[in-house]
Amino acid sequence: MNLRQLEAFRATIRCGSITGAAEMMHVSQPSVSRLIADLERSVGFALFQRNGRGLIPTVEARTFYQAVEGMFVGVDRLQDLADSIRTTSGGVVSVGTIQSISTIELPRAVNSLIQRYPDIRVMIHARNTPAILDAVQLHQFDLGVVGRQPPYDGVETLFQTAAPYVCLMPEDHPLVGLAGPVDLEILAEQEDFVTFGGAFPDAMMSMDSSLSQRLQSRSRLSSTNMPVAAALVRETGVLAIADPFSAEQAVRMGGVAFRPILQNLTYYVSIVCGGRARLSRQAAEFSEILAEQLDQRVKLANSFSSGS
Incomplete structure (x- = not known):
């Protein structure tokens, strides 16, 4: 036996007819009749007797129905639980x-x-x-x-x-508004930079080591986080290498802008x-x-x- 056969049996008991059961299950009458016949072969006893145009459950069917109904009560509870989990907005x-x-x-x-x-x-x-x-x-x-x-x-x-990382600079810096990326090789000879703990983040170690050393050699300021670095850029006029997310935060705070970098530094x-x-x-x-x-x-x- 299978769940679909039991569903057809339960619907027929409730409706008292194959026609009603078919309407309840949204299937054809022959489909319900076939499911009932298959279930009778499976259990080994008759489930219904015809009485005019209706069906009367046998004694065995009534006993069997009690167990089937108990099973479907459990299934209904599972559906209620699933609905509750699906629609909950808490947590x-x-x-x-x-x-x-x-x-x-x-x-x-x-x-x-x-x-x-x-x-x-x-x-x-x-x-x-x-x-x-x-x-x-x-x-x-x-x-x-x-x-x-x-x-x-x-x-x-x-x-x-x-x-890609970007170059953060004061909003009145001469480089602001120019087209194209800035070259750190050139800036290393001209500008001071904020470093992070005296160096640059590990994620930026793809930077050429000689370039990194030159940038660090021009740094008198160091910070352990980007908001502080951005504030230093804003107030002192130095530059910083920043990830694009932090750069956007800094720009919203005002006083700074950023430009793309020629070197391939990845965040x-x-x-x-x-x-x-x-x-x-x-x-x-x-x-x-x-x-x-x-x-x-x-x-x-x-x-x-x-x-x-």
Whole structure:
């Protein structure tokens, strides 16, 4: 026997006729008759006796029906549970994020999520990449938005992309408004730069070592994060090498602008989790929303860099 046969049997009992059962199941009358006949062969006894134009359940059928009805009550409860899970707007999504994504792209994604789920709660933790990766591995965060070049050990990568670094400068700098990328080889001989902890991020180590040394030699200012670096650019007139996300944040704060860089310096961003199977539906959707936004933002950054 199978579930469809039992469904036809249950519908026929309830309606008292093959015609009514067919209407309830949205199938033809011959289909219901065939299902009932197949079920009778399977159980080994008759289920109905004809009485004029109707059907009367046999004694055996009435006993059998009690068990079938109990089974369908369980199925109905499962459907109710599934409906509840599907339509719930509650729950919590926790996200660890690097600073460059925390003030523009991430809030946009959060807004999209809370519009879909009015009762959802979202917890944002701004940390550096190693701390985020550790927390995701320990399942302290549902999702992590991290930098540095993949792969990342101990986590599953849901999305990854890369964008070119840009040169951040005061908005009244002579280079602002000129066409094309700036050449760091030339700027290294003319301009002072903000470094990060006295050097440049590991993700920028594709930079020629001699160029890196020359830029560092002209640096009297150092910062451990981009907002501070941008403030130094704004107030002191020095330049900085910035990822495009942080550069956009800095421009919105005012007083600075950015230009594309001739050298190929790549900034990596990825969305990771402790395992796709552990994600709630809301967390998975949030990852998809943010990934789409980052993808669009990187396309703009690449377009800006290429001058198209």
